[in-house]
Amino acid sequence: MTDIFTSKLSKSYEDVLAVNSLDLSINNEIYGLLGPNGSGKTTTVGMLTTLLSPSSGNAQVCGHDVTTEPKTVRECISYVPQYMAVDIRLTGRENIDFYAKLYGIRDKSERKKRIDYALDIMDLNDRADDLTKTYSGGMQRRLELAQALTHQPKVLFLDEPTVGLDVIARKMIWEHIADLKKNGITIFVTTHQMEEAERYCDRVGILKKGVVVKEGTPSHLKSALKSIITIKSDGKMPNILPDNVDFIGNENGSVVYASDNGADMLPSLIKKYDEAGIRVYSSMVRDPTLEDIYLMSVGTETVDTEQFNRAQIRRIIMKG
Amino acid sequence: MYRFATYVWRDTIRWKRAPLNVLSTLAMPAAWLIFMGLVMPVKYDNYLDFVTPGILVLTMLTSSLGAGSSIMFDKTLGYLNKFLALPSPRESILIGKIVFITLRGLMQSTVILIISILIGATIYPISTYIGMYILLTLFGISISALGTTVALYLDNHDSYAAFQAFVSMPLYFASTALIPMNEMPDALRYIAEFNPLTYAIDGIRDIAQGIIPTFSICFLIILAILIMIVCSWKFRSITIG
Ligand SMILES: Nc1ncnc2c1ncn2[C@@H]1O[C@H](COP(=O)(O)OP(=O)(O)O)[C@@H](O)[C@H]1O
Ligand SMILES: [Mg+2]
Numbered sequence: 311m312t313d314i315f316t317s318k319l320s321k322s323y324e325d326v327l328a329v330n331s332l333d334l335s336i337n338n339e340i341y342g343l344l345g346p347n348g349s350g351k352t353t354t355v356g357m358l359t360t361l362l363s364p365s366s367g368n369a370q371v372c373g374h375d376v377t378t379e380p381k382t383v384r385e386c387i388s389y390v391p392q393y394m395a396v397d398i399r400l401t402g403r404e405n406i407d408f409y410a411k412l413y414g415i416r417d418k419s420e421r422k423k424r425i426d427y428a429l430d431i432m433d434l435n436d437r438a439d440d441l442t443k444t445y446s447g448g449m450q451r452r453l454e455l456a457q458a459l460t461h462q463p464k465v466l467f468l469d470e471p472t473v474g475l476d477v478i479a480r481k482m483i484w485e486h487i488a489d490l491k492k493n494g495i496t497i498f499v500t501t502h503q504m505e506e507a508e509r510y511c512d513r514v515g516i517l518k519k520g521v522v523v524k525e526g527t528p529s530h531l532k533s534a535l536k537s538i539i540t541i542k543s544d545g546k547m548p549n550i551l552p553d554n555v556d557f558i559g560n561e562n563g564s565v566v567y568a569s570d571n572g573a574d575m576l577p578s579l580i581k582k583y584d585e586a587g588i589r590v591y592s593s594m595v596r597d598p599t600l601e602d603i604y605l606m607s608v609g610t611e612t613v614d615t616e617q618f619n620r621a622q623i624r625r626i627i628m629k630g
Numbered sequence: 631m632y633r634f635a636t637y638v639w640r641d642t643i644r645w646k647r648a649p650l651n652v653l654s655t656l657a658m659p660a661a662w663l664i665f666m667g668l669v670m671p672v673k674y675d676n677y678l679d680f681v682t683p684g685i686l687v688l689t690m691l692t693s694s695l696g697a698g699s700s701i702m703f704d705k706t707l708g709y710l711n712k713f714l715a716l717p718s719p720r721e722s723i724l725i726g727k728i729v730f731i732t733l734r735g736l737m738q739s740t741v742i743l744i745i746s747i748l749i750g751a752t753i754y755p756i757s758t759y760i761g762m763y764i765l766l767t768l769f770g771i772s773i774s775a776l777g778t779t780v781a782l783y784l785d786n787h788d789s790y791a792a793f794q795a796f797v798s799m800p801l802y803f804a805s806t807a808l809i810p811m812n813e814m815p816d817a818l819r820y821i822a823e824f825n826p827l828t829y830a831i832d833g834i835r836d837i838a839q840g841i842i843p844t845f846s847i848c849f850l851i852i853l854a855i856l857i858m859i860v861c862s863w864k865f866r867s868i869t870i871g
Contacts, residue, residue, distance in 0.1 A: 359715045360714075360715065361711060361714055361715060381717060384715060384716060384717040385717040387715070388715075389711075389712065389715040390712075391708050391711050391712060392708075393707070393708040394708070395707055395708035395709045395711075395712055397640065397643075397644060397709075399643065399644050399647040399648065400640070400643060400644070404643065408636065408639075408640050409716075411632070411633075411636040411639075412633060412636055412637075412713070412716050412718050413716065413717065413718070414632070414633070414717065414718060416632060441647075461717075
């Protein structure tokens with residue numbers, strides 16, 4: 311049995327094809343679905359968690375079809391959505407207890423055992439009886455993971471679990487995710503944080519406008535590129551590039567190139583800059599990262615972050 | 631059973647821990663009652679006895695429409711999505727909301743009844759109060775189911791607030807809450823005759839006089855059933871969209 315299996319899975323809203331013919335097969339791993347805002351990550355998670363019905367194609371989770379056996383699917387999964395939703399007027403323990411009850415664990419001592427276990431695993435023991443109003447963003451996220459754990463799911467869906475958290479909190483969340491996988495839980499996680507995906511995901515799929523354009527282990531994907539040259543200059547980039555040097559995209563104000571042998575090609579690339587009259591401030595040759603692959607696959611099209619921010623701000627205001 | 635009680639438990643704690651909520655839900659109806667009962671015309675022997683059923687139903691109306699804001703809150707803040715991905719029956723979310731809101735409304739009604747007695751309303755036998763609670767419960771279920779259904783259709787708090795304002799005041803003034811049916815202008819009377827508030831209010835007045843309001847009860851039962859059917863159908867259709 312495959313934990314997550316989809317075949318030609320698609321979803322369209324009135325005028326947008328949000329997810330386009332997705333084929334996935336995921337088992338005993340941390341699978342990262344990567345893509346810019348609006349690429350269809352949340353829609354994919356929505357279909358797999360039975361919140362949205364597919365427009366066409368099909369999907370099975372834990373061997374059960376999401377449209378014909380949604381209830382059985384929900385029995386084997388847990389889901390932590392993109393936007394945090396813990397009840398701030400409940401304590402950490404009460405928040406978990408609430409979910410444990412909804413998961414149907416009626417026996418009080420069993421419930422207590424599972425709550426204590428979840429609190430323990432997520433390092434929330436010492437603050438368990440404080441109102442979650444007083445929790446940091448990272449703690450609230452961990453609390454949501456703890457809620458999801460009382461259910462002992464086979465598959466855990468996490469939609470952008472680290473968005474909006476600081477570096478330390480992010481690392482902590484990922485360490486916890488990695489531990490869960492060791493305990494036999496399959497994890498489907500979406501993110502647009504490439505360093506994190508590269509470090510923690512067993513396999514990733516890169517989503518562009520609803521289509522998976524690349525899929526594989528991070529190291530396999532990276533092996534498509536030999537080396538990377540980045541150049542910071544006062545202008546754009548030369549029109550003519552040396553053979554064997556390919557433009558990938560723009561990243562943090564630098565232009566990124568791929569080459570089979572960056573160290574050898576750097577001088578001739580800089581020469582092209584000189585010939586075009588562009589002044590080079592700095593240059594660097596390095597090994598490829600997943601971010602480079604991502605950049606190459608989805609391009610640098612400026613993503614519409616405004617929509618995202620507005621929703622985020624509204625949520626923050628309403629919680630306060 | 632167990633699951634919907636869990637949702638009721640959650641809403642109760644959230645409500646209880648916001649002191650301002652508690653104060654406003656309890657103080658508002660009291661203020662209404664004192665204002666209407668003592669300040670308004672003294673054309674009737676005991677205007678307080680006449681107006682108390684109206685205040686009870688108005689309170690139930692406002693309180694029950696709050697079910698919609700509450701589900702809207704869960705929807706816009708992402709709680710609803712989390713609940714819908716759980717293995718527990720999805721309808722329990724809806725039932726939990728309606729039960730919590732109706733119980734809260736009954737609590738407010740109790741406050742009103744107590745205050746009305748304190749300021750001079752007639753004291754009835756227990757059976758009369760039981761009858762009143764039955765009518766109020768039916769009315770509360772209908773309106774809170776209506777509120778949640780409308781909130782499921784709308785997508786933000788502002789439009790729900792507009793609906794709330796648009797519905798509650800006209801319904802209230804076009805009912806028998808403040809003037810009896812036979813003293814109304816014709817236009818108003820036509821509306822009042824189809825207004826569920828009228829049935830709830832007149833039903834309670836009948837009960838107070840020892841009459842069993844069979845028609846009102848049947849009307850409210852049918853209304854509650856109809857709205858519940860539409861509501862659960864709508865709920866099902868949005869939850870798998
Ligand atoms: N309920 C909806 N109605 C219409 N369009 C939607 C809806 N939800 C998402 N979309 C659109 O579908 C696309 C994918 O969105 P989404 O899955 O949220 O992407 P991501 O999670 O990767 O940011 C976007 O173009 C978005 O505008
Ligand atoms: Mg998303």
